[in-house]
Amino acid sequence: MTLIEEHPANPAAGDEDRPIGYGRLQRKEDPRFVRGKGHYIDDIVLPGMLHGAILRAPVAHARLVSIDTTEALARPKVLAVITGKDLEGLNLAWAPTLSADVQAVLVTDKVRFQGQEVAFVVAEDRYAARDALELIDVQYEVLPPVMNARKALDPDAPVIRDDIEGRTDNHIFDWSAGDEAEAAAVFAAADVVVSQEVVYPRVHPAPMETCGAVADFDPIDGKLTLYETTQAPHAHRTLFAMVAGIPEHKIRVVSPDIGGGFGNKVGIYPGYILAVVGSIVTGKPVKWVEDRSENLMSTSFARDYIMQGEIAATKDGTILGLRTQVLADHGAFNATAQPTKYPAGFFHIFTGSYDLKAAYCKVTGVYTNKAPGGVAYACSFRVTEAVYLVERMVDALARKLEMDPAELRLKNFIKPEQFPYANKTGWEYDSGDYEKTMRLSMEIAGYDELRREQKEKRARGELMGIGISFFTETVGAGPRKHMDIVGLGMADGAELRVHPTGKAVVRISVQSQGQGHETTFAQIVSEELGIPPEDIDVVHGDTDQTPFGLGTYGSRSTPVSGGAVALVARKVREKAKLIAAAMLETRPEDLEWEKGRWFVKGDPSVGKTIAEIALGAHGTVALPDGVDGNLDAEVTYDPPNLTFPYGAYICVVDVDPGTGHVKVRRFIAVDDCGTRINPMIIEGQVHGGLTDGVGMALMEIIEFDEDGNNLGGSFMDYLIPTAMEVPTWETGFTVTPSPHHPIGAKGIGESATVGSPPAIVNAVIDALAPYGVTSIDMPCTPARVWAAMQGHATPPI
Amino acid sequence: MQVSMTMNGEEITREIEPRVLLVHFIRENLGLTGTHWGCDTSNCGTCVVLMDGQPVKSCTVLAAMADGHDVRTVEGLATAGVLDPIQQGFMEEHGLQCGFCTPGMMLTARALLDANPHPNDTEIREAISGQICRCTGYATIVRSVLWAAEHPAELVTIDEEVGA
Numbered sequence: 001m002t003l004i005e006e007h008p009a010n011p012a013a014g015d016e017d018r019p020i021g022y023g024r025l026q027r028k029e030d031p032r033f034v035r036g037k038g039h040y041i042d043d044i045v046l047p048g049m050l051h052g053a054i055l056r057a058p059v060a061h062a063r064l065v066s067i068d069t070t071e072a073l074a075r076p077k078v079l080a081v082i083t084g085k086d087l088e089g090l091n092l093a094w095a096p097t098l099s100a101d102v103q104a105v106l107v108t109d110k111v112r113f114q115g116q117e118v119a120f121v122v123a124e125d126r127y128a129a130r131d132a133l134e135l136i137d138v139q140y141e142v143l144p145p146v147m148n149a150r151k152a153l154d155p156d157a158p159v160i161r162d163d164i165e166g167r168t169d170n171h172i173f174d175w176s177a178g179d180e181a182e183a184a185a186v187f188a189a190a191d192v193v194v195s196q197e198v199v200y201p202r203v204h205p206a207p208m209e210t211c212g213a214v215a216d217f218d219p220i221d222g223k224l225t226l227y228e229t230t231q232a233p234h235a236h237r238t239l240f241a242m243v244a245g246i247p248e249h250k251i252r253v254v255s256p257d258i259g260g261g262f263g264n265k266v267g268i269y270p271g272y273i274l275a276v277v278g279s280i281v282t283g284k285p286v287k288w289v290e291d292r293s294e295n296l297m298s299t300s301f302a303r304d305y306i307m308q309g310e311i312a313a314t315k316d317g318t319i320l321g322l323r324t325q326v327l328a329d330h331g332a333f334n335a336t337a338q339p340t341k342y343p344a345g346f347f348h349i350f351t352g353s354y355d356l357k358a359a360y361c362k363v364t365g366v367y368t369n370k371a372p373g374g375v376a377y378a379c380s381f382r383v384t385e386a387v388y389l390v391e392r393m394v395d396a397l398a399r400k401l402e403m404d405p406a407e408l409r410l411k412n413f414i415k416p417e418q419f420p421y422a423n424k425t426g427w428e429y430d431s432g433d434y435e436k437t438m439r440l441s442m443e444i445a446g447y448d449e450l451r452r453e454q455k456e457k458r459a460r461g462e463l464m465g466i467g468i469s470f471f472t473e474t475v476g477a478g479p480r481k482h483m484d485i486v487g488l489g490m491a492d493g494a495e496l497r498v499h500p501t502g503k504a505v506v507r508i509s510v511q512s513q514g515q516g517h518e519t520t521f522a523q524i525v526s527e528e529l530g531i532p533p534e535d536i537d538v539v540h541g542d543t544d545q546t547p548f549g550l551g552t553y554g555s556r557s558t559p560v561s562g563g564a565v566a567l568v569a570r571k572v573r574e575k576a577k578l579i580a581a582a583m584l585e586t587r588p589e590d591l592e593w594e595k596g597r598w599f600v601k602g603d604p605s606v607g608k609t610i611a612e613i614a615l616g617a618h619g620t621v622a623l624p625d626g627v628d629g630n631l632d633a634e635v636t637y638d639p640p641n642l643t644f645p646y647g648a649y650i651c652v653v654d655v656d657p658g659t660g661h662v663k664v665r666r667f668i669a670v671d672d673c674g675t676r677i678n679p680m681i682i683e684g685q686v687h688g689g690l691t692d693g694v695g696m697a698l699m700e701i702i703e704f705d706e707d708g709n710n711l712g713g714s715f716m717d718y719l720i721p722t723a724m725e726v727p728t729w730e731t732g733f734t735v736t737p738s739p740h741h742p743i744g745a746k747g748i749g750e751s752a753t754v755g756s757p758p759a760i761v762n763a764v765i766d767a768l769a770p771y772g773v774t775s776i777d778m779p780c781t782p783a784r785v786w787a788a789m790q791g792h793a794t795p796p797i
Numbered sequence: 798m799q800v801s802m803t804m805n806g807e808e809i810t811r812e813i814e815p816r817v818l819l820v821h822f823i824r825e826n827l828g829l830t831g832t833h834w835g836c837d838t839s840n841c842g843t844c845v846v847l848m849d850g851q852p853v854k855s856c857t858v859l860a861a862m863a864d865g866h867d868v869r870t871v872e873g874l875a876t877a878g879v880l881d882p883i884q885q886g887f888m889e890e891h892g893l894q895c896g897f898c899t900p901g902m903m904l905t906a907r908a909l910l911d912a913n914p915h916p917n918d919t920e921i922r923e924a925i926s927g928q929i930c931r932c933t934g935y936a937t938i939v940r941s942v943l944w945a946a947e948h949p950a951e952l953v954t955i956d957e958e959v960g961a
Contacts, residue, residue: 036831514895687934
């Protein structure tokens with residue numbers, strides 16, 4: 001069975017071809033993309049522009065002995081070769097990370113991961129820059145690397161960060177949430193405790209467009225224009241002002257069309273800084289765009305969590321508690337991007353969707369000789385790891401108790417009347433009706449029939465598995481009082497102007513990487529003001545043109561900027577009321593709103609449309625005291641809480657008993673993201689995340705050999721699903737609005753990436769039950785599945 | 798060296814370094830930036846163009862190898878301002894999000910529909926299996942191609958225009 005969601009246009013709109021407000025609407029950005037007229041970083045060409053290329057370290061851990069750039073500099077078309085020593089002179093050799101650490105821009109003392117930046121060549125064209133890299137002579141004294149996080153804290157482990165004074169080990173942090181003593185008491189009294197190691201290996205977001213920048217420093221007025229592949233242009237501008245010492249008003253960051261981000265384009269990479277240095281040094285614009293291997297080997301990876309999970313329950317299947325010890329591999333520099341208070345992101349949502357008596361987690365972060373990063377790949381600040389842990393543990397408990405995993409979940413869900421629900425680690429879940437969503441997913445799947453089919457197939461020796469995941473996310477970071485990134489509060493601005501003819505422009509701080517902001521945000525304004533979406537221009541991605549805000553990641557665009565846009569439109573609507581009252585020579589309290597128009601209560605024929613009011617505001621209408629002659633407004637929205645989207649996913653796999661090959665035959669995803677703005681875009685976000693999930697569960701991994709070589713450094717080694725590896729997705733939805741969000745929306749961008757991997761892995765384990773398999777780690781490649789079938793399953797790290 | 802080819806119906810001749818890849822030639826020498834590159838190893842397919850009507854990965858073709866051939870890029874899909882049904886289909890069925898893989902996907906789909914005007918789900922998936930999309934999960938791309946197949950009336954006279 002294939003269920004394809006129907007997406008009728010908003011019936012309230014009246015005209016299907018011209019919907020007002022929410023509903024299926026073709027994207028405003030598509031006409032340029034289908035014509036090949038998108039404008040991505042590598043499409044930018046400035047007069048006199050030069051090209052930069054980075055020389056990268058071939059080894060993971062080595063003392064830098066010498067660099068000789070003579071031959072490279074002598075090469076025709078080469079204008080500059082910049083080394084760490086040059087940067088030291090500018091005080092730019094090291095840059096602060098987003099986690100209160102520092103990262104080398106170019107190596108000065110020691111290489112700390114394979115692919116690290118060693119030198120930067122600026123040349124007249126792309127090919128000449130690459131040629132010159134070959135001519136730089138670097139001598140290294142190779143050191144033993146730390147490639148296994150489990151060994152990073154051994155007393156004899158080499159110290160990676162000897163650049164930090166007084167450091168004698170590779171320990172970064174310990175962080176915990178929940179009540180350890182309470183959890184110990186609950187576990188001690190429980191009938192059943194199940195323990196399991198659950199590993200989420202290192203993966204990479206690998207957007208189709210790699211990272212890059214074009215830096216254009218004007219030496220006369222001292223202004224830097226920096227085109228960058230960034231998901232957070234305003235945050236980057238502020239950080240560049242802090243790092244490079246260029247005054248903030250002299251920096252303009254422009255994020256053009258972005259060819260996918262998934263968290264890969266949040267951080268500030270050495271390449272961006274080097275492009276700026278190159279432009280300052282040469283006096284010309286400098287473009288730097290990394291190749292695929294550079295992207296996979298040096299930019300922000302994701303996950304790399306080794307989790308020891310424990311779940312406690314009564315023998316009738318009431319879940320009592322969860323606890324976990326996590327070893328987090330942060331690579332050579334602590335450069336994860338997350339709110340300051342939370343070194344493990346929002347991992348403490350690992351209590352999932354269940355009503356627990358106690359929960360406790362402890363996370364230990366360590367340095368290894370791997371690339372830095374960690375929070376990326378649509379992970380909602382480590383919610384991915386949390387959901388994977390809890391959903392694997394619940395399945396492990398179901399196996400132990402010989403209970404159906406759906407039944408166990410249904411028995412333990414937080415009940416609708418318990419919301420807002422305070423969990424055991426400090427979150428307040430906003431709203432939910434989990435059972436309804438779970439039952440819809442089971443209905444679409446035909447769950448009972450699937451179990452019958454599985455029984456028949458097992459009798460014939462066929463390996464069919466059914467896996468469930470029920471996830472709850474915490475997204476939309478976040479309230480300023482709790483959340484900041486390097487001191488910048490996570491509120492978002494929005495500005496709205498209604499022009500004299502009734503057309504509008506809304507300026508937002510978040511930056512689309514394909515999510516369709518130009519459409520969705522126009523629809524929010526349209527819903528609030530009754531202006532057709534095509535008459536609303538959405539401006540984003542240019543710090544000179546948009547209000548301050550922290551950018552797009554962690555599914556925060558709709559929860560935070562969506563709230564800002566709804567509120568700014570309401571502010572305009574209230575101002576319009578005052579102006580309409582003046583125009584109609586009545587009192588504001590005598591007016592009533594219908595979409596697009598204020599009219600006199602009891603006399604609907606007398607009123608003024610938004611366009612008429614806009615013309616009045618800019619025209620000669622005598623305005624009330626305190627009302628300016630425009631129809632503009634601005635707000636900064638500080639969300640009162642995060643939002644908690646959730647979903648019920650069911651995966652059906654077939655495993656080939658002869659090869660261990662896993663085929664995802666069906667995948668049913670029922671999501672609840674609160675109020676739905678554009679169902680077509682929501683479905684697209686879900687589909688993409690499910691495909692990520694198949695990739696991580698079955699194919700994707702960044703592995704290293706013991707010498708520190710990255711074994712996933714190209715698309716020949718880092719495997720990503722094609723159309724052949726994924727099924728036709730079956731989706732459904734329930735709608736439980738967020739009570740605290742201005743329009744009730746919760747965000748959907750990362751739900752499926754977060755929710756799908758445990759469903760797939762649980763299905764694989766379920767399929768392998770006849771072989772006595774109770775655990776397997778991702779990626780479930782044929783070789784790893786085969787090993788598990790033979791009783792030789794080993795963790796990937 | 799000198800290369801000459803038909804690019805989107807127009808005869809062009811350029812002086813180039815012999816080692817220049819077709820993708821760089823198209824993007825940098827001709828300024829047609831609708832063709833993208835994403836991997837350097839022929840795995841991702843964002844650089845797909847049509848050479849004599851067949852999809853090729855232009856990161857793995859030297860510009861010199863295209864000498865004397867007929868090359869078509871995304872910029873050559875619409876004619877006289879009228880979109881190819883495949884372009885319309887991608888907009889109708891949400892076959893794109895970030896848009897980076899889209900030109901390559903559409904050109905492969907165009908070649909498929911030229912050879913097989915009524916492909917089924919499996920045939921479409923096989924046709925695009927050499928290309929990666931990180932955003933859509935492929936189902937909407939399949940729907941987009943089916944939409945184009947179902948709307949042949951809107952086919953403009955592209956074959957005549959290109960003169961293949």
